[in-house]
Amino acid sequence: MNKILIVDYSWSGHTATLAQTISDMVASDRYQIQVQPSTFAKDMYATSDTAQQQLQSGNLPTLVQPLPDCNNYDVILVGGPVWSGKPATPIMSFLSTVDTGNALLAPFYTHAGTAGEYEATFKQFAGTRPVATGLGITGNAVDAANPKIKSWLEQLLKEEK
Numbered sequence: 001m002n003k004i005l006i007v008d009y010s011w012s013g014h015t016a017t018l019a020q021t022i023s024d025m026v027a028s029d030r031y032q033i034q035v036q037p038s039t040f041a042k043d044m045y046a047t048s049d050t051a052q053q054q055l056q057s058g059n060l061p062t063l064v065q066p067l068p069d070c071n072n073y074d075v076i077l078v079g080g081p082v083w084s085g086k087p088a089t090p091i092m093s094f095l096s097t098v099d100t101g102n103a104l105l106a107p108f109y110t111h112a113g114t115a116g117e118y119e120a121t122f123k124q125f126a127g128t129r130p131v132a133t134g135l136g137i138t139g140n141a142v143d144a145a146n147p148k149i150k151s152w153l154e155q156l157l158k159e160e161k
């Protein structure tokens, strides 16, 4: 049986809703990424500016709570919002700092219509680690996406067996 960990970061709640939906569908543990509350503003444009600065300087945000022991898991579902066509910087922090062992990484993400280079950038940060085909959902359509989520999970876990 696959041991599954769900890791998610959400700035405004959509990805957290998707992560909760997934966790209701499969037996799994969940780790919610948090950064210092002062890291990002409540305003989208200011948050975008901060994220761009982090990318340019390479100073990705620090994750504030103890990290999970990922070596216990076969599959790690990693969820975040699309920011400027890429994973939100806390997702990059997670991929850069956490040893995920031999687990298959499976990205899921929410966006407002333009996912851009999310999965390609996710793979860059994953380096040599295995990465499955991801699941992208429009943020305001998460509630109506159950069939799509289910079929992604079924395919993912079938391949992993």
Ligand SMILES: Cc1cc2nc3c(=O)[nH]c(=O)nc-3n(C[C@H](O)[C@H](O)[C@H](O)COP(=O)(O)O)c2cc1C
Binding pocket: 009, 010, 011, 012, 013, 014, 015, 016, 044, 045, 047, 048, 049, 051, 080, 081, 082, 083, 084, 085, 086, 110, 111, 112, 113, 114, 115, 116, 138, 139, 140
């Ligand atoms: C800084 C920032 C940049 C964003 N860039 C994009 C983008 O490039 N493409 C897109 O479709 N949506 C973009 N969005 C919208 C979010 O991806 C979308 O609302 C997502 O569902 C938010 O997830 P969350 O509620 O988990 O934070 C951006 C939002 C923010 C705050």
